[in-house]
Amino acid sequence: MHPKDALGAYGEDLAAAHLIEAGLRVLDRNWRCPIGELDIVAREGNTLVFCEVKTRRSNAFGDPAEAVTWRKARKLRQLAGQWLTEHDEHAREVRFDVIAVLAGAGLPPTVRHLRAAL
Numbered sequence: 001m002h003p004k005d006a007l008g009a010y011g012e013d014l015a016a017a018h019l020i021e022a023g024l025r026v027l028d029r030n031w032r033c034p035i036g037e038l039d040i041v042a043r044e045g046n047t048l049v050f051c052e053v054k055t056r057r058s059n060a061f062g063d064p065a066e067a068v069t070w071r072k073a074r075k076l077r078q079l080a081g082q083w084l085t086e087h088d089e090h091a092r093e094v095r096f097d098v099i100a101v102l103a104g105a106g107l108p109p110t111v112r113h114l115r116a117a118l
Helices: 003-021 070-086
Strands: 025-033 036-044 047-056 093-102 110-114
Touching (some): 003 025, 003 047, 003 093, 003 110, 036 070, 070 093
Parallel strands (some): 047 093
Antiparallel strands (some): 036 047, 093 110
16 A cells, blocks of 8 residues: 555544544545545444545645545535435435644654534
8 A cells, every 4th residue: 555545544544533533424435436536434423424534744735634525525515415325324414524634753642523614
């Protein structure tokens, strides 16, 4: 596995663990379709939560959450629609969260969950 891919997978593992610890139920991870990929789909009560995870080693190039542009947000909404079409999950609400993970060498990782960020 390429080091960048390994860092991303590590960040997604930390993000999923964070969500579970916060009481959410993870329904899907790394779901793919022809138009892209959803990192994590979870449920919090009657809300379906689509999470984009961004992992960085440092803030040298900005906060990880800043990497989620309006284009990425638009793509996430399209992907969520496709996921809902293909799955028998019903919810009163849908929410789009960003989870920013900093995992620098020699430092404990930090996970920041931005609810309804998009």
